[in-house]
Amino acid sequence: MDLxxxxxxxxxxxxxVARLLPGRVLDPVLAGVVLRAGPGGVELSGSDRERSLRLxxxxxxxxxxxxxxxxxxxAETLRALESPQVRLVVxxxxxxxxxxxxxxxxxxxxxxxxxxxxxxxxxxxSAPAGAFASALAAVATAAxxxxxxxxxxxxxxxxxGDRLELITSDRYRLGFASVPWxxxxxxALAPAVQLAEVAxxxxxxxxxxxxxxxxxxxxxxxxxxxxxxxxxxxxxxxxARKLLAAEGECTVVLEADELAGAVRRAAPYSGANGAVxxxxxxxxxxxxxxxxxxxxxxxxxxxxxxxxxxxxxxQIRYLSDALRAFAGRRVELRVQxxxxxxxxxxxxxxxGVRLTYLVVPLRTP
Amino acid sequence: MDLxxxxxxxxxxxxxVARLLPGRVLDPVLAGVVLRAGPGGVELSGSDRERSLRLxxxxxxxxxxxxxxxxxxxAETLRALESPQVRLVVxxxxxxxxxxxxxxxxxxxxxxxxxxxxxxxxxxxSAPAGAFASALAAVATAAxxxxxxxxxxxxxxxxxGDRLELITSDRYRLGFASVPWxxxxxxALAPAVQLAEVAxxxxxxxxxxxxxxxxxxxxxxxxxxxxxxxxxxxxxxxxARKLLAAEGECTVVLEADELAGAVRRAAPYSGANGAVxxxxxxxxxxxxxxxxxxxxxxxxxxxxxxxxxxxxxxQIRYLSDALRAFAGRRVELRVQxxxxxxxxxxxxxxxGVRLTYLVVPLRTP
Numbered sequence: 254m255d256l257x258x259x260x261x262x263x264x265x266x267x268x269x270v271a272r273l274l275p276g277r278v279l280d281p282v283l284a285g286v287v288l289r290a291g292p293g294g295v296e297l298s299g300s301d302r303e304r305s306l307r308l309x310x311x312x313x314x315x316x317x318x319x320x321x322x323x324x325x326x327x328a329e330t331l332r333a334l335e336s337p338q339v340r341l342v343v344x345x346x347x348x349x350x351x352x353x354x355x356x357x358x359x360x361x362x363x364x365x366x367x368x369x370x371x372x373x374x375x376x377x378x379s380a381p382a383g384a385f386a387s388a389l390a391a392v393a394t395a396a397x398x399x400x401x402x403x404x405x406x407x408x409x410x411x412x413x414g415d416r417l418e419l420i421t422s423d424r425y426r427l428g429f430a431s432v433p434w435x436x437x438x439x440x441a442l443a444p445a446v447q448l449a450e451v452a453x454x455x456x457x458x459x460x461x462x463x464x465x466x467x468x469x470x471x472x473x474x475x476x477x478x479x480x481x482x483x484x485x486x487x488x489x490x491x492x493a494r495k496l497l498a499a500e501g502e503c504t505v506v507l508e509a510d511e512l513a514g515a516v517r518r519a520a521p522y523s524g525a526n527g528a529v530x531x532x533x534x535x536x537x538x539x540x541x542x543x544x545x546x547x548x549x550x551x552x553x554x555x556x557x558x559x560x561x562x563x564x565x566x567x568q569i570r571y572l573s574d575a576l577r578a579f580a581g582r583r584v585e586l587r588v589q590x591x592x593x594x595x596x597x598x599x600x601x602x603x604x605g606v607r608l609t610y611l612v613v614p615l616r617t618p
Numbered sequence: 619m620d621l622x623x624x625x626x627x628x629x630x631x632x633x634x635v636a637r638l639l640p641g642r643v644l645d646p647v648l649a650g651v652v653l654r655a656g657p658g659g660v661e662l663s664g665s666d667r668e669r670s671l672r673l674x675x676x677x678x679x680x681x682x683x684x685x686x687x688x689x690x691x692x693a694e695t696l697r698a699l700e701s702p703q704v705r706l707v708v709x710x711x712x713x714x715x716x717x718x719x720x721x722x723x724x725x726x727x728x729x730x731x732x733x734x735x736x737x738x739x740x741x742x743x744s745a746p747a748g749a750f751a752s753a754l755a756a757v758a759t760a761a762x763x764x765x766x767x768x769x770x771x772x773x774x775x776x777x778x779g780d781r782l783e784l785i786t787s788d789r790y791r792l793g794f795a796s797v798p799w800x801x802x803x804x805x806a807l808a809p810a811v812q813l814a815e816v817a818x819x820x821x822x823x824x825x826x827x828x829x830x831x832x833x834x835x836x837x838x839x840x841x842x843x844x845x846x847x848x849x850x851x852x853x854x855x856x857x858a859r860k861l862l863a864a865e866g867e868c869t870v871v872l873e874a875d876e877l878a879g880a881v882r883r884a885a886p887y888s889g890a891n892g893a894v895x896x897x898x899x900x901x902x903x904x905x906x907x908x909x910x911x912x913x914x915x916x917x918x919x920x921x922x923x924x925x926x927x928x929x930x931x932x933q934i935r936y937l938s939d940a941l942r943a944f945a946g947r948r949v950e951l952r953v954q955x956x957x958x959x960x961x962x963x964x965x966x967x968x969x970g971v972r973l974t975y976l977v978v979p980l981r982t983p
Binding site for chain 2 (some may be wrong): 323326329330333334335347354355356357358359362514515517518520521522546547548549550551552553554
């Protein structure tokens with residue numbers, strides 16, 4: 254194998270593969286990136302059996318072939334290069350990375366031991382890639398990072414007519430988004446954070462294809478594809494939909510960024526529990542913090558308020574995550590009675606994303 | 619006390635005081651910032667008895683007075699504000715921080731319990747502030763961060779005629795700089811990292827005044843002053859000067875940034891010991907790394923080489939620190955025989971800083 258490529262393009266592709274792969278594996282082969290030089294350019298792929306990624310990049314192939322090398326050292330090496338072009342050559346038991354004045358030699362791993370990237374499952378349909386990526390990024394913040402309860406780390410991807418629905422929940426908040434959908438049936442539960450990560454890659458293209466079978470969900474776009482094993486757990490779907498059918502006793506409409514700023518400024522006063530209070534008042538929403546050491550904060554944000562004037566406390570981190578999903582837009586807060594969750598919604602955005610976000614208020618004395 | 623000030627100016631001044639103060643103290647009064655509003659503006663000061671800082675900033679004083687509040691929450695609050703102006707008012711037992719829509723109330727600490735900022739010791743002389751700050755930043759990287767051996771965390775500040783010398787060493791490297799000096803005798807050992815931090819502040823002014831007595835070293839400039847207790851330990855001065863009188867068996871002259879880049883690129887190949895090898899060759903310096911897992915690297919940097927062609931290994935972190943001190947300049951490396959240190963020097967820069975940096979090579983098999 255012998256090829257020349259643009260350093261920055263190759264560096265970012267190898268970094269993307271390296272990021273997908275687990276940091277520490279028993280089998281070093283699974284921490285490797287497969288480079289395959291062909292007449293059309295270079296293909297980079299990685300897989301730890303659970304998840305896989307395959308990217309195509311432009312390259313001048315001097316001699317076809319394939320090689321498997323540790324992904325992280327290769328990514329670090331390429332990232333540090335200043336030379337605009339880089340040459341990758343297999344030399345004996347080494348992959349040589351060459352620029353004008355420098356040569357880096359990485360040990361080859363046994364290509365035959367690599368599991369390879371699984372075949373993509375059949376096409377289910379497609380969605381606008383940018384909308385899909387931004388919707389997924391928004392709802393992924395409501396997914397749990399705790400692998401002990403896998404179902405709450407997942408995003409439910411569900412085709413409903415001409416919309417593709419994305420649902421996440423860690424039990425304290427719930428993200429629900431939908432984007433335009435052209436295709437047939439699809440119902441899968443996949444790791445949310447990881448899918449959001451590869452969706453960003455797909456957003457380089459116009460549309461992203463979703464592919465699925467009983468075991469895997471895959472994204473495919475011009476320039477690459479990624480797949481992940483499904484989470485084998487039943488998502489509490491009906492419960493989620495019931496929560497979404499919320500009726501606000503009090504409705505507050507305001508600029509998401511203004512409220513996010515006020516919440517950020519209340520953070521030093523959010524106390525040991527990280528709590529912030531929102532109080533609907535006439536023509537404004539008041540953001541309050543109180544901490545025995547740091548003192549008190551109070552800030553009002555202009556808002557149009559209708560219904561009863563309710564007050565709720567929230568985990569500041571959850572509220573900030575929710576508001577970030579609506580950045581740059583007007584958001585409607587529907588405050589429900591008692592300890593029922595507060596619903597954040599906005600109008601469908603220009604790219605066709607509809608988003609609803611639920612946050613459970615804190616029990617206050 | 620009641621004053622209005624520019625938010626960004628006040629925020630950065632309070633942040634500077636907060637940064638100086640220890641994170642956790644038994645006595646909360648020592649984690650406080652004293653605000654004093656007078657006809658000329660506002661004075662901010664902090665002291666933990668060991669070190670102290672006093673800054674003056676422009677402000678409109680509506681009512682004179684003083685207040686003591688926890689420095690970190692005030693710094694966080696001011697940093698998060700978007701409003702260009704901010705008002706600070708004492709209201710009962712609180713300091714209120716007010717902008718148009720927001721009010722933050724911090725509990726007042728007992729001003730009478732604060733030790734105050736000690737009187738500055740007598741003037742020893744002065745130096746150009748920018749040169750002093752950059753020289754100190756360069757040598758501070760060679761000081762130890764380990765408080766167990768205080769003498770190695772210090773910078774020796776020593777007046778020698780019309781030059782002010784700054785010396786640091788953690789035993790594995792040694793930093794020696796001098797800047798123009800107008801003044802009399804001065805010989806003090808002060809915490810290097812902390813002095814470098816306040817010297818950055820002083821660099822807002824043209825010149826910085828150095829003041830000292832048997833216990834303290836202080837910097838004073840238009841807009842503020844800072845003082846620190848001296849380290850009570852004898853610095854191995856003669857030994858350091860002997861080391862500086864080095865004669866290179868091999869001399870290499872090259873661009874510091876080019877070598878720093880090559881060293882950075884060798885980092886993934888620096889192995890468990892973080893070692894990188896420099897080999898003088900004809901017209902170039904070769905930078906090599908080798909690691910059983912990651913592979914090997916080799917890069918040549920154009921250099922003018924004279925004397926014998928020597929090879930030395932270095933701790934990559936120490937070498938990078940040394941080269942950063944010469945950023946943007948040509949540096950001369952004098953490689954000595956055996957395990958004697960390698961000397962890095964450059965010509966006096968435009969601001970009058972002369973700098974020499976020693977790094978001890980690694981013992982290699």
